[in-house]
Amino acid sequence: MSSPETRWIELPDAPGIPGLRFRCYRGEDDIPGMAAVARAANAANGETEYVSDEYLRSDVTNPTHIPPEQGMLLALVDARIVAFSMYEYSDTSAGERYYRSLGNVHPAWRRRGLGRAMAAFNEARLQKLAAAQQHPGGARLTTWIEEADRGATALMQGLGYRQVRTGFHMVRPDMEAIDVPALPGGLDLRPVAAADLPRLWAAMSEAFRDHFGGHDSSEAAFRRWIEDPVFDTSLLIVAFDGEEVAGGVQGWVDPEENEANGYLRGWTDPVFTRRPWRRRGLAYALLGRALAAVRDRGMTSAQLGVDSENPFQALTLYERHRFETARTGSEWHRDIRP
Numbered sequence: 001m002s003s004p005e006t007r008w009i010e011l012p013d014a015p016g017i018p019g020l021r022f023r024c025y026r027g028e029d030d031i032p033g034m035a036a037v038a039r040a041a042n043a044a045n046g047e048t049e050y051v052s053d054e055y056l057r058s059d060v061t062n063p064t065h066i067p068p069e070q071g072m073l074l075a076l077v078d079a080r081i082v083a084f085s086m087y088e089y090s091d092t093s094a095g096e097r098y099y100r101s102l103g104n105v106h107p108a109w110r111r112r113g114l115g116r117a118m119a120a121f122n123e124a125r126l127q128k129l130a131a132a133q134q135h136p137g138g139a140r141l142t143t144w145i146e147e148a149d150r151g152a153t154a155l156m157q158g159l160g161y162r163q164v165r166t167g168f169h170m171v172r173p174d175m176e177a178i179d180v181p182a183l184p185g186g187l188d189l190r191p192v193a194a195a196d197l198p199r200l201w202a203a204m205s206e207a208f209r210d211h212f213g214g215h216d217s218s219e220a221a222f223r224r225w226i227e228d229p230v231f232d233t234s235l236l237i238v239a240f241d242g243e244e245v246a247g248g249v250q251g252w253v254d255p256e257e258n259e260a261n262g263y264l265r266g267w268t269d270p271v272f273t274r275r276p277w278r279r280r281g282l283a284y285a286l287l288g289r290a291l292a293a294v295r296d297r298g299m300t301s302a303q304l305g306v307d308s309e310n311p312f313q314a315l316t317l318y319e320r321h322r323f324e325t326a327r328t329g330s331e332w333h334r335d336i337r338p
Contacts, residue, residue, distance in 0.1 A: 009073065011121050015113030017077060022118075025072035025084075031057050033081035034074070035088055037106045039260075044107040045146040047169075048265075048303075050257035053227040062223040064088045064216060073106075073121065075114055082109045084117045087126055093214030095137030099126040099336070102143060114153055123159065130336045139336045147328040161332040165212055166308040170263070170323040175295040175302065179321065180288035183239060184280040187246055189289070193235040195225060200238060203245035205274035212307050213331070230254045233277070233314075235297075236291045239282060247273035247282045249290035253297055266294030269304035271314065284317055292319065 007024040031053050032313065038051040060068045066088050077262045085103030092098060097178050101122040105115045110222040123141065127154045130139050141163065145152045179336065185191070192200060205217035235251030268290040291302055304323065 009121075009217045011117045013113070013117040013321055015117060017109075017112060019078040019113075020114075021076050021102055023076065024070070024126055025060070025068045025074060028057060028061075028079065030074060033090070034084050034104075034201060037084060039110075040106050041104040044110075044149075045264065046148045047146060048257065050260050051253055052229060052254075052256050058064060058227040058229070060310065062220045062227065063253045064090050064218055064220045075109075075118065077109070083114050083118060085122055089124045089126075089129070090216045090218065091135075091137070091214075092205070093164055093209035097133070097135040097137060097139040098142045098262045099130055100215065101141045109235055110151055115152065116158075121158060125155070129150060141250065141334045141336060145330055145332055145333050147330065149180070150208050156332050159334065161334045163330045164333045165331040167331070168306050168308055169320055169327045170304055170306060171326040172302040172321065172323045173293070175291065175300055178288055178291045178295065179284075180292055181281065181285050183285050184277070184282055187241050187277070187282065190238065191242055192233045192238055194233070195231075196238075198222070200236070200248065201294070202264045203224065204270065207247070208270075210275070210311065213311065223293050224313045235293055237293060238285050239260055239277075239286060243276065245276040247271075247286055249283075249296045251288045251290040253294060253299060263301060264299045265301045265303055266297060266299035267304065268302050269293065271304070271317075273312075278312065280336050282323075283312075283314075287321055299336055311337060 006026060009022045009024065011022055014022065035051050035053045038056065042049060043050060046197045060072070063071065068086070071088055072084060072086045072161040075079055083103065085101065087098045087099065089102045091150055099327055101119060103115060126141060141161070143156060145156060201217070201222050208214060230252045232252055235253070236248060237251060238248035239246045249268055249271045254267070258264055268287060271283055271287055294302055304318065306318060308315065
């Protein structure tokens with residue numbers, strides 16, 4: 001089989017680094033190099049999440065609207081991947097269209113103008129795409145930045161972005177004395193089978209419509225969810241009211257993340273409750289069960305993420321379950337230029 005044709009790209013503001021070239025994504029042979037960059041960038045930012053080759057492959061091969069060969073840009077120095085970026089768009093429950101640009105630069109190659117050149121290139125493409133689509137509900141450019149990544153913060157401020165929302169990564173430091181109260185009356189837990197996943201996804205998407213930015217409920221997002229290498233139906237803690245999904249918590253364990261960080265930590269994220277079953281203590285009861293489930297897998301701590309301005313007091317709920325804020329990140333927006 002012949003290798004894919006290489007599409008080299010000239011960036012107007014590319015820094016003068018010897019051996020630097022830019023090209024489009026060529027296929028899965030690029031995944032290991034990209035994943036290595038993402039892992040190094042996460043470590044430099046204080047992020048503990050482990051980006052495995054398998055995870056990135058699932059993410060890249062299930063794009064939201066824009067194929068990776070079009071939406072991904074790679075920077076190489078002497079044929080080695082040192083940075084990559086991607087852009088995509090999705091529609092929020094409020095009817096807006098978010099055009100998102102994300103990227104990773106290996107720490108050894110930061111502060112040389114790579115991130116700025118790639119961000120400007122992606123933004124120009126997104127501006128052109130937004131102008132062509134003319135989404136009736138309005139549109140904006142978005143990105144996410146970890147608080148520790150001061151370079152990215154300065155970069156996006158320079159490009160005219162503003163911080164609009166903060167999120168917390170929270171950790172429960174031990175698994176002692178987990179509170180597991182009774183479920184609200186009329187609800188019961190059932191094992192989740194593969195056939196249940198589409199309606200569980202629909203219920204979760206519906207629950208998150210009330211949250212900031214909504215929820216990407218596309219078919220591609222569903223595939224990324226179930227194809228994630230750490231996805232485990234046995235750790236899905238779901239409450240039913242008859243045949244209706246009332247709420248749930250996704251528990252999961254990433255062995256590679258644990259090995260890389262030298263801990264035994266499980267995830268209990270996301271946590272969701274549909275409107276008719278809110279304010280009855282359901283989320284608290286389900287989270288207790290999810291914590292117990294990951295503890296029973298040998299985990300000695302747990303983690304999750306939360307919007308600091310969650311409208312349903314999620315932060316308070318997690319603090320009641322003894323989660324503590326470990327790090328902070330934020331969503332940044334900029335209006336589409338006319």
